[in-house]
Amino acid sequence: DESNETLGKKIRQAKTQKVPYFLVIGEKEKKSKEVTVESRTKKVGSFSVEKLIELLQKEIKEKNN
DSSP, X not given: OOSSSOHHHHHHHHHHTTOSEEEEOOHHHHHHTOEEEEESXXXXXXXXXXXXXXXXXXXXXXXXX
8 A cells, every 4th residue: 555644544444444464564574574464353473474475375275175
């Protein structure tokens, strides 16, 4: 989301749109080379991009079984 809204407003908007997961990439995440993952109900955690891909692939595989 490249709009001129504040980060907090962008997060609220993603939650009201019922986006299952969204990534927050701010200055803190840039420095740590991680992404913060949030769901509609909670903060999931911070992960490297590689770890996030691994977790999402595992979740997809489990849902397809």
